[in-house]
Amino acid sequence: MDMVAATPAAHVLVFPCPVHGHITCMLHFATGLLAAGLHVTFLHSDHNLRRAAAASSPRLRYVSIPDGLPVEHPRDVGRIVELMESLKTKASVAYRSLLASLLLGDATGGFPPVTCVVADGIMSFAVDVAEELGIPALAFRTDSACSFLAYLSLPRLLELGELPFKDGDDLDEPVRGVPGMESFLRRRDLPSQCRDCSDPDNDPLLQIVYGFTAHSGNARALVLNTAASMERAALAHIAPHMRDVFAIGPLHAMSPTAPAAGGSLWREDDGCLAWLDGQADRSVVYVSLGSLTVISLEQFTEFLHGLVAAGYPFLWVLRPDMVGASQSATLREAVAAAGKSKARVVEWAPQRGVLRHRAVGCFLTHAGWNSTLEAAVEGVPMVCWPFFTDQQINSRFVGGVWRTGLDMKDVCDAAVVARMVREAMESGQIRASAQALAREVRRDVADGGSSTAEFKRLVEFIVELSTTAVAAIKDEEYVASYVNI
Numbered sequence: 001m002d003m004v005a006a007t008p009a010a011h012v013l014v015f016p017c018p019v020h021g022h023i024t025c026m027l028h029f030a031t032g033l034l035a036a037g038l039h040v041t042f043l044h045s046d047h048n049l050r051r052a053a054a055a056s057s058p059r060l061r062y063v064s065i066p067d068g069l070p071v072e073h074p075r076d077v078g079r080i081v082e083l084m085e086s087l088k089t090k091a092s093v094a095y096r097s098l099l100a101s102l103l104l105g106d107a108t109g110g111f112p113p114v115t116c117v118v119a120d121g122i123m124s125f126a127v128d129v130a131e132e133l134g135i136p137a138l139a140f141r142t143d144s145a146c147s148f149l150a151y152l153s154l155p156r157l158l159e160l161g162e163l164p165f166k167d168g169d170d171l172d173e174p175v176r177g178v179p180g181m182e183s184f185l186r187r188r189d190l191p192s193q194c195r196d197c198s199d200p201d202n203d204p205l206l207q208i209v210y211g212f213t214a215h216s217g218n219a220r221a222l223v224l225n226t227a228a229s230m231e232r233a234a235l236a237h238i239a240p241h242m243r244d245v246f247a248i249g250p251l252h253a254m255s256p257t258a259p260a261a262g263g264s265l266w267r268e269d270d271g272c273l274a275w276l277d278g279q280a281d282r283s284v285v286y287v288s289l290g291s292l293t294v295i296s297l298e299q300f301t302e303f304l305h306g307l308v309a310a311g312y313p314f315l316w317v318l319r320p321d322m323v324g325a326s327q328s329a330t331l332r333e334a335v336a337a338a339g340k341s342k343a344r345v346v347e348w349a350p351q352r353g354v355l356r357h358r359a360v361g362c363f364l365t366h367a368g369w370n371s372t373l374e375a376a377v378e379g380v381p382m383v384c385w386p387f388f389t390d391q392q393i394n395s396r397f398v399g400g401v402w403r404t405g406l407d408m409k410d411v412c413d414a415a416v417v418a419r420m421v422r423e424a425m426e427s428g429q430i431r432a433s434a435q436a437l438a439r440e441v442r443r444d445v446a447d448g449g450s451s452t453a454e455f456k457r458l459v460e461f462i463v464e465l466s467t468t469a470v471a472a473i474k475d476e477e478y479v480a481s482y483v484n485i
């Protein structure tokens with residue numbers, strides 16, 4: 001990412017939804033803005049800022065607001081709707097006051113007034129409040145363009161009668177209505193919110209996801225962490241519905257430096273890299289289902305037996321909160337007993353380093369969008385077991401479009417795990433496709449590549465919006481009218 005001559009007055013407030021995958025992705029984005037010469041204020045929730053060990057630097061600072069939930073709230077996947085509701089109704093009030101105060105700039109001289117907001121697109125209020133205060137706002141989505149397009153197509157799916165489908169209906173039926181995907185999309189590949197909704201017109205979850213997706217059309221632009229080589233067709237279908245679209249990913253591969261500190265909410269266990277050093281090239285299966293997935297004890301057992309039966313050494317990320325109420329110590333013992341010297345378990349891995357390691361031969365993953373991009377950049381074959389939301393459609397793209405891996409969705413059976421892991425480890429075809437995709441994606445993020453060009457265009461766009469905002473902010477009466485509301 002080249003430095004561009006940005007106006008020093010361009011100051012972007014970056015506001016991710018306070019969950020891990022969104023924070024890491026938007027931190028990479030913040031790193032890119034810093035490298036381009038802009039000022040960045042990164043907005044965490046109080047809860048996450050306490051965990052994130054964030055270190056500010058001359059043009060980057062971290063601030064936080066309450067997410068509105070009680071301290072003891074688990075903020076886990078089972079209660080994520082409560083978090084979203086609390087952000088909209090409670091955090092939005094603190095956000096409004098914070099933004100109003102940031103319009104004034106920093107009296108100690110370090111930071112100019114905020115001139116632009118880039119907010120997580122799943123929090124529509126964050127765009128609306130900024131615009132109400134006269135600050136131009138962009139929507140940033142951390143999930144795939146293909147899932148965004150599927151959400152955007154929900155009214156069409158209803159119109160065509162593709163939704164709802166009932167429990168017990170054939171999930172392999174093809175689905176019409178998501179443009180460009182008619183030849184390969186099945187019911188089971190639609191984002192998980194489309195399942196089990198008998199009355200889609202009144203299903204709150206579907207209404208919410210459609211609502212915030214369509215709302216991005218009101219923002220100054222939609223920013224997506226994806227690459228043209230992976231999602232050209234979906235991007236082309238999204239564009240007419242948005243004021244502008246920027247495809248600037250995979251951001252983790254664009255940043256010349258490590259992301260600005262303050263991202264990871266877990267402590268990485270680096271010991272597993274030394275363990276990988278002792279393994280043969282492409283001999284290890286890396287297993288991680290991301291930061292939110294939870295599985296039952298039965299599913300854990302199927303995975304374990306399947307991994308052992310596949311016969312390869314494996315490195316498994318087992319978060320302490322991942323398998324129901326089971327004690328993680330007991331699970332670790334079960335893995336050690338079954339996997340013997342071939343198994344290594346960690347609570348949290350330095351995933352990008354692991355995927356880059358020569359010893360890793362395939363990735364058993366939930367197909368979260370960050371993980372999918374990280375595997376794509378490293379050319380690592382995948383076996384996908386999607387858990388929820390966009391993961392169901394991402395895994396279809398892995399198995400059926402990019403052909404860089406296999407899609408195991410809706411099945412959790414030791415024999416299938418063993419068969420698919422072996423195939424992903426051994427198939428020359430899958431490896432060749434994974435490496436070809438990696439070459440294309442790396443071209444996108446290199447100098448002269450499409451994502452790099454789009455990032456530059458985005459910085460210019462933000463600088464231009466900021467120039468107009470700065471002119472307005474200089475008008476003291478204008479600022480006073482907002483700050484006092």
Ligand code: UDP
Pocket residue numbers: 020021022024288289290291292293317347348349350351352367368369370371372374
């Ligand atoms: N991750 C990590 N260590 C782990 C597991 C995951 O660093 O042990 C990172 C991974 O590299 C990715 C993110 O956590 O950047 C997970 O994001 P993703 O979108 O794949 O899934 P989510 O956690 O949102 O379900």
